[in-house]
Amino acid sequence: MKKNFLSTLKTPFFYYIESYGCHMNTSDTEIIISILSKNGFLLTNNLKKAHIILLNTCAIRKKAELSIEKRLDNLRYLKSNNQKIPLFGILGCLSKSEKYSNLIDFSIGPNSYRKIPDIIRLVMMNDEKKIKIHFYYLIIKMKHMKILVPIHNKKKITTFLSITRGCDNMCTFCIVPFTRGRERSSSPYSIIKECENLYEKGYKEVTLLGQNVDSYLWFGGGLKKKIKIDNSNEKIIDFSRLLDLLASKIPFMRIRFSTSNPHDMSDRVIEVISKHSNICKHIHLPVQSGSNKILKLMNRKYTIEKYLSLIQKIRSIVPECSISHDIITGFCNEEEEDHLETISLMNKVKYDYGYMFSYSPRPGTYAYKKLKDNVPENVKKRRLKEIIDLQRIHSIFRMKKYLGTIQEVLIEGKSKKNNQDWYGRNTQNIVVVFPKKLSKIGETVFVKITNCTSATLIGKIDDNENK
Ligand code: SF4
Structure with missing residues (x-):
């Protein structure tokens, strides 16, 4: 009888993992590590010792995708002579891509991480052929998600906690709604309990994560049985109330959050930030463009006038608050005057810092399918340089204000x-x-x-x- 491949391997199984992209991916990587640890897999930093090599990927920008392609090419030597081990797994937003199919043994999307141990075992047990598994939309239809909690092995002081997953906004340039699915919010009960646990373990700061934290909404009810809150009739918890509850329940823990959306940020959120000294005074408020024409093409649901009045509100209620941004330059149909409007917006706001990129179409998005990527590369490059240089001037302006404080x-x-x-x-x-x-x-x-x-x-x- 043919021997099962799994039985020919010495246990325990070691895995190696690399993470690419945003904070959400970093947090997901910690969750993946915790799921694998609970299931008896051992983390190693030594590639050559690993039975399983995992890359937690990001698809949000072409640059991220190219760096993963390059990394896979570099790792190809580990799998010469068609050997089975190490197994290669692509996790995260690029898991749907067929590009790497000759090297990859399995791929798992961001909504299916709980299945990782089962999938690895399944792949290991099958010594006939590779298995491709896309459990992409396995839990995507869940109304509210159960919080996935990382176990942190390393002694750290700060950590991330996802409070929502997915996004409903459908910005035309963005792949997230297709890779991470519809937006789901964790229950406030599990978020508060997990933050209390983190504090007891010695963490001093938690960053609440979501593609759009301001649209956090829990209407599951039943809270009064589980958490003692001031108003026991509350059945609906929005982001401002969640922040308020967390800040009062864990007064010595610093609380941060990211990312805010100008369309959804409420005055109540700004007031709660001002009310609690343990809520950090920083808002990451991506604007993407300073031109209303481009914002409309991007399906961002605010105008520059509304964005500026939000900034004014933040600065009047929380004057010490720092504000950072994301800007995409060279989006479809961006003309010189649109670019100048972005520059004018930056000059008005004088952001503390920001993340700036030139537009690269992502397959599967509305912009990829319906809009023309018609700004020449050299123009994109020049505009990007101009906004990066300007941001540097503004950052220095803001930083100098701290001198002597x-x-x-x-x-x-x-x-x-x-x-x-x-x-x-x-x-x-x-x-x-x-x-x-x-x-x-x-x-x-x-x-x-x-x-x-x-x-x-x-x-x-x-x-x-x-x-
Ligand atoms: S808000 Fe827009 S840019 Fe942000 S994740 Fe959702 S669709 Fe993407």
Whole structure:
């Protein structure tokens, strides 16, 4: 009788994982690690020791996709002579792609991570041929999702927690609604319980994640039995209420969130940020373009006038709040005057920092199918350079305002440049670097800012404030 392939392998099985893309993917990678650990698989950093190699991929930009293609080509040597091990698995948003089919043994989409151990075992047991499994839409129809909780093996101070998955917004350039599915919100009960657990384990900061946190909505009811809240008749919890509940229940934990959507952000959210000192004063508010014509083509559901009035509201209610952005330059039909409108918007807002990209059409999106990618590459490149240069000027302008001030900084780790320095972040999410003195990772210290670059504040611990 033919031997099962699985029985020929020595256990335990080691796996190696790499993560690409956004915070959501980083958080998903931690979830995947926790699911595999619970199922007896062991994480290794040694590629050659791994029975399973996993790449958690991102499809949001062509650049990310190209870097994964390149990485797979580099790893191809590990699977010479048609051997079965290591198994290659593509996870995340690129798992639908057929491009890598000669190397990949299985692919699993972002909605099916709970199935990873079963799928790996299934693939291992089959020694006849490779198995391709796309469990893409397995749990996509769930009205609310059960929270997937990472177990963190490494002692860390800050972490991420997804409160929603998927997105309903259908921005015409974006692949997320197709790869991650419709939007689902976790129950406030599981979010609060998990944040309390994280705090008890020693975490000092949690970032609540969602493609659009402002559209978080729970209408599952039954809360009053599980959480003691001020108003026991509450049946509907929106994002402002979730933030309010979390900040009151875990007053010594820092709370951040990302990403906000200008269309959905309510005044109540801004008021709650101002009310609680443990909610960090930073909002990532992608605008994508400064032109109403382009926003319409992108199916972004706000105008620049509304966006600016939101910024004004944030700054009047939470004056110390930092604001960052995402901008895509060179989208379909973007003319020079649209680009100048983006520049004008940036000059009005003077963002603290931002993420800027030139447009690359993503297969499957509305823009890919229906709009012409008609801005020449050299024009995209030039416009991108112009907005990056401008952002640098604005970042320096904002950073200089911190000179001479005292910043409350949560120490996260050793500075990459100097072993004798710590790095941490202030409430505005700005990195601060300073000599260690007697402080420890996880402590919050007061740092006097003496210098800055466009992305980092430099200072020293203020002994008077830290007494
Ligand atoms: S809000 Fe728009 S850009 Fe953001 S994930 Fe949803 S569809 Fe994509």
